[in-house]
Amino acid sequence: MARILLSVSFLLGTAVAQAATTEPPVPSFAFLSTPPIGLPVMPMPAAYKPTEAMFDLGKKLFHDGILSKDRSVTCASCHMAKNGFAHPDALPPGVDGQRALRHAPSLFNRGYGTLQRWDGSSPSLEAFVLEPISDPREMGLRLNDAIDRLRQSKDYQKAFAAAFSEKPNPEALSRSLATFVRGIVSGTAPYDRFLRGEVDAMTPQQRHGQWIFESKGGCWKCHTPPLFTDERFHNTGIGVAEGKPEAGRADITKDVADTGKWKTPTLRSIRLTAPYMHDGSLRTLEDVVKFYGRGGNANPHLDRKLKKLDLTEENQSALVAFLRSL
Ligand code: HEC
Ligand code: HEC
Numbered sequence: 088m089a090r091i092l093l094s095v096s097f098l099l100g101t102a103v104a105q106a107a108t109t110e111p112p113v114p115s116f117a118f119l120s121t122p123p124i125g126l127p128v129m130p131m132p133a134a135y136k137p138t139e140a141m142f143d144l145g146k147k148l149f150h151d152g153i154l155s156k157d158r159s160v161t162c163a164s165c166h167m168a169k170n171g172f173a174h175p176d177a178l179p180p181g182v183d184g185q186r187a188l189r190h191a192p193s194l195f196n197r198g199y200g201t202l203q204r205w206d207g208s209s210p211s212l213e214a215f216v217l218e219p220i221s222d223p224r225e226m227g228l229r230l231n232d233a234i235d236r237l238r239q240s241k242d243y244q245k246a247f248a249a250a251f252s253e254k255p256n257p258e259a260l261s262r263s264l265a266t267f268v269r270g271i272v273s274g275t276a277p278y279d280r281f282l283r284g285e286v287d288a289m290t291p292q293q294r295h296g297q298w299i300f301e302s303k304g305g306c307w308k309c310h311t312p313p314l315f316t317d318e319r320f321h322n323t324g325i326g327v328a329e330g331k332p333e334a335g336r337a338d339i340t341k342d343v344a345d346t347g348k349w350k351t352p353t354l355r356s357i358r359l360t361a362p363y364m365h366d367g368s369l370r371t372l373e374d375v376v377k378f379y380g381r382g383g384n385a386n387p388h389l390d391r392k393l394k395k396l397d398l399t400e401e402n403q404s405a406l407v408a409f410l411r412s413l
Contacts, residue, residue, distance in 0.1 A: 156183075181226065186224065189366065309321055322346065322389055
């Protein structure tokens with residue numbers, strides 16, 4: 088009997104693992120307390136306790152044009168579920184036919200990180216989530232005007248009362264959006280099931296790719312499992328023009344040593360979120376692997392962890408297959 092149960096749950100497990108390779112993970116409030124397989128428990132904000140009513144309100148706001156100047160742009164129009172909460176354009180479109188300054192990163196597992204934005208200039212999720220609203224290239228609406236609109240809506244009066252027992256206000260707006268973003272989580276990948284002992288969860292090619300990731304590739308040093316990011320800043324040479332990097336993190340810290348550094352993004356669900364990098368300049372995972380194969384882009388501040396890798400065609404395909412299994 089025990090053996091039958093075991094093999095049934097094994098089969099179910101495999102089915103879920105396969106579904107996870109094609110369907111984008113669905114945000115859920117449950118992840119805040121019970122993370123999916125492979126992920127640690129998410130740290131919670133010190134100032135308040137996220138609730139399901141905040142999550143529901145945040146989800147509604149995330150998908151509502153009410154937060155943009157002409158009501159045409161929502162958080163979800165740049166962070167699209169089917170694209171892994173990223174955007175398929177290098178620079179996503181905002182109001183008045185404008186483009187955001189950088190590529191829209193995937194929002195997976197941002198609840199595990201503190202500093203937000205590619206350059207880490209935003210100190211928390213709560214601080215960050217209000218910034219796109221007033222950004223003239225993104226949603227183009229003054230925060231006060233956004234709050235006025237919410238206060239005039241019967242629906243939102245009710246939803247804010249249910250979540251906060253308050254009228255719409257900036258702090259409640261930020262907490263509800265942050266709570267929804269915390270629920271955007273990616274785990275339970277074939278990789279996690281394999282580590283748990285489901286030996287068939289990964290293909291031999293994916294396991295070969297994992298080996299390259301952990302040995303010769305040195306990828307793990309910055310894309311550290313289980314979140315596949317160290318949440319730190321590195322210069323890989325993306326955005327270098329004529330040997331000169333952009334300022335990147337140095338714009339924030341004013342430290343020359345931080346020149347051309349950007350935050351390491353997670354690799355979870357990376358198969359969904361093309362194009363890649365802070366400027367969206369690499370179109371495919373194959374392009375990314377070629378980029379690392381040549382040791383990044385040369386510049387005076389290139390991270391010492393990057394070296395020319397001499398990856399064979401077979402090595403490259405295996406590494407891509409591994410990335411697709413995350
Ligand atoms: C016009 C497109 C656009 C809209 C609309 C937009 N974003 Fe973004 N989002 C971006 C871009 C571009 C970045 C990267 C910004 C940077 O690093 O300077 C980003 C970054 C983020 C980050 C930080 C991710 C990280 O890895 O640091 C979060 C969280 C986020 N957005 C949530 C939201 C929420 C919530 C909304 C709605 C209130 C929203 N975004 C609206 C384009 C957009
Ligand atoms: C020195 C630290 C470091 C190492 C080593 C490293 N990466 Fe990265 N990785 C980064 C940083 C930083 C970025 C973002 C760079 C940017 O946008 O300018 C990045 C971006 C990426 C992206 C794009 C993610 C996205 O959402 O756009 C992929 C895919 C990736 N790396 C895979 C790898 C692989 C595969 C390896 C090993 C061959 C590797 N990385 C080694 C730091 C590193």
